[in-house]
Amino acid sequence: MDYRSTVAHGPALSQLNADALLVVFTADQGSTGDPVLDQIARDAIAAGDFALKAGKSLYVHRPAGVKASRVVLLAAADATPKALKAAVAKGVAHIKDLGAAHAALAVAAGVTLEAAHAHALVLAVADATYIYTHTKPSAPKPGQLRKVTLACTQDEAAGVKRGLAEGQAVAEGVTLARELGNRPGNHCTPSFLASEAKRLGREFKSLKVEVLDRPALEKLGMGSFLSVTNGSAQPPKFIILRYQGAAASQAPLVLVGKGITFDTGGISIKPSAGMDEMKFDMGGAASVLGTFRAVAELQPRINLIGLVPACENMPSGTATKPGDVVTSMSGQTIEVLNTDAEGRLILCDALTYAERLKPAAVIDIATLTGACVIALGNQHSGLFSADDELAQALLKAGQQAQDTAWRMPLDDEYAEGLKSNFADIANVGGREGGAITAACFLAKFTKAYRWAHLDIAGSAWKSGGAKGGTGRPVGLLTRFILDQAAAGKEAIVPRAVKAVKAVKAAGSSRTTPLRQETAAAPTRAPRVRTARVSAASNKV
Incomplete structure (x- = not known):
C-alpha cells in the first residue's frame, strides 16, 4: 500500500483527485469547510441517513460537485487517534471490495492531525485489507485499493508524513506477525x-x-x-x-x-x-x-x-x-x-x-x-x-x-x-x-x-x-x-549503570565528597x- 499526504483543506477537499473520498466528522466538529461536502452531510443528516454519532457511516455514489466518484461520510467518537482509527476502518470496509484503487481521507475542520493520527490511519487500512490466502485458494481476492492519501494543512504536513512512515513500518511488522500466526502448525x-x-x-x-x-x-x-x-x-x-x-x-x-x-x-x-x-x-x-x-x-x-x-x-x-x-x-x-x-x-x-x-x-x-x-x-x-x-x-x-x-x-x-x-x-x-x-x-x-x-x-x-x-x-x-x-540520557540503562548514576546524582547534592566505597555499593539488584x-x- 502506498501512503501519502497532501496539503488540502476547505473547498479543495471536494476536488481531491481520488477514486474514493472518506470524510470523518465528530460530534463536536460537523463541518469540513468545504461547501459541497458540508451540504452532502447536512442533507444526509436531515434525511435521517447519517448522524454525528460514533460508528455512523453513509456511502454516497457520484455526488454532484465532488471529483471522487465515491464518498463515505463517517462519524468518529472524538478527535483522538483511536477514534479516527475506528472510523477509518469502517470507511475502508465500505470501499475495499469496490473498484477504488486510490482513497483520500479528509477530516472535519477543527480536528488537528498529528503523527499519531496518521499512524492510526495506516494501521486501520492495513487491518481492514488483510486477507489470509496461503492455505486457502478460495479466499476472497484482494481489493483494488493500492493508495491512500491523507489531506492535511501545511502546519500538519511534517507530523503527518512522519506518522505515515512509522505507521507503514509498524503495519508491515504487524502483518508479518499475523501471517506467521495464521499459518498452520504443519507449515x-x-x-x-x-x-x-x-x-x-x-x-x-x-x-x-x-x-x-x-x-x-x-x-x-x-x-x-x-x-x-x-x-x-x-x-x-x-x-x-x-x-x-x-x-x-x-x-x-x-x-x-x-x-x-x-x-x-x-x-x-x-x-x-x-x-x-x-x-x-x-x-x-x-x-x-x-x-x-x-x-x-x-x-x-x-x-x-x-x-x-x-x-x-x-x-x-x-x-x-x-x-x-x-x-x-x-x-x-x-x-x-x-x-x-x-x-x-x-x-x-x-x-x-x-x-x-x-x-x-x-x-x-x-x-x-x-x-x-x-x-x-x-x-x-x-x-x-x-x-x-x-x-x-x-x-x-x-x-x-x-x-x-x-x-x-x-x-x-x-x-x-x-x-x-x-x-x-x-x-x-x-x-x-x-x-x-x-x-x-x-x-x-x-x-x-x-x-x-x-x-x-x-x-x-x-x-x-x-x-x-x-x-x-x-x-x-x-x-x-x-x-x-x-x-537520550533518559533511556533505560543496565541496572549497574543506573545505580552508579543514582550515586553520582546523590553525591552532586552534597557539600562534601562521597567516600569512594559508597559509589560502588548500590549496584545490588532490587529484590525480584x-x-x-x-x-x-x-x-x-
Whole structure:
C-alpha cells in the first residue's frame, strides 16, 4: 500500500483527485469547510441517513460537485487517534471490495492531525485489507485499493508524513506477525520460523541472524528448553537476531519471544476442543520477528537483540513426563509437574542466555497462560515487572500505540507454590493466580538484569468467527524501542549503570565528597518477587 499526504483543506477537499473520498466528522466538529461536502452531510443528516454519532457511516455514489466518484461520510467518537482509527476502518470496509484503487481521507475542520493520527490511519487500512490466502485458494481476492492519501494543512504536513512512515513500518511488522500466526502448525514449524528470520536478514542488511540447532543447544546446557522438544520429530531452533543502530558500547535491549509452533500439552495433553488454536502459541516469536521487521525499516539509533526458542510440544514415547526433573542453563533444576506448562521451560533458558548479552533490559513476550485471559480478557496484554521505570515505559508505549498492557502484581507471597521436594523449583503450582506465578517462575532466571514479561495469551489472536492472529504486541514493542532511541540520557540503562548514576546524582547534592566505597555499593539488584504457577492456568 502506498501512503501519502497532501496539503488540502476547505473547498479543495471536494476536488481531491481520488477514486474514493472518506470524510470523518465528530460530534463536536460537523463541518469540513468545504461547501459541497458540508451540504452532502447536512442533507444526509436531515434525511435521517447519517448522524454525528460514533460508528455512523453513509456511502454516497457520484455526488454532484465532488471529483471522487465515491464518498463515505463517517462519524468518529472524538478527535483522538483511536477514534479516527475506528472510523477509518469502517470507511475502508465500505470501499475495499469496490473498484477504488486510490482513497483520500479528509477530516472535519477543527480536528488537528498529528503523527499519531496518521499512524492510526495506516494501521486501520492495513487491518481492514488483510486477507489470509496461503492455505486457502478460495479466499476472497484482494481489493483494488493500492493508495491512500491523507489531506492535511501545511502546519500538519511534517507530523503527518512522519506518522505515515512509522505507521507503514509498524503495519508491515504487524502483518508479518499475523501471517506467521495464521499459518498452520504443519507449515509454520520451528525450521520455518528460522527460515523467515533468515529471510529478514537477507531483506534488511542491518539485521544479522544466527540459528542454533540441537548440538549447539546441548553444548550450552539448555536442558529445560530441550526437554520440551523430546516428544517431537521437528528439530528445535534457537533464533538470534541482531540490529545495531548505535555504538557497540551501548547496551542492547533484548526481546525474547516464545516460539511453540504447536502445543498439544505434551503428556499432560490438552482437551481436543480448541486445540487447533495452539498454532498461535508462537505469538511471542511472531511479535519479535514483526518488531524486527519494523525496526529494520525505521532504523532507530539503538541496539536490539531478539532471542526466539522455537519447538513443538508433542506427546510420544520419548516425551518428557510429569515428575521428570530437568536442569536449566542456569543450573537450577526444575520438576516438570505439568508438561503443558512448557512455555516457561523454553523461556527460562533463553532468559539465562540473555544475561551474556549485558542488556539494558530484557522483555519476554509469550502466550503463556489462560489465567491471564481470565484476568484481562482480550483487551490488554498482561505486564509483569518489578522494575517501575521499565514497566511505566512499556505501559506508556502501549497507550501511544493503541496496543495496551495492564500491569499485574509480583508479590513475594505468591512464591510459596513453586517449591518442590525434588528440584530447586516446580514448573507449576496451585490454581490461583496462575498468570502471576508463571511470571514469577521466569523471574527466578532474570535476577542479573532489568526485566519485564508480557503475557499475550489474550491479545495475540482472536477466536470465533474472526479467528486469526492480531500481530500484537508489535505496535507496543516498536513504540517502546523508538521511545528509547529518542530518550537520550533518559533511556533505560543496565541496572549497574543506573545505580552508579543514582550515586553520582546523590553525591552532586552534597557539600562534601562521597567516600569512594559508597559509589560502588548500590549496584545490588532490587529484590525480584517470585511465586508459583497452576496447571489449570495454562493456555487451555
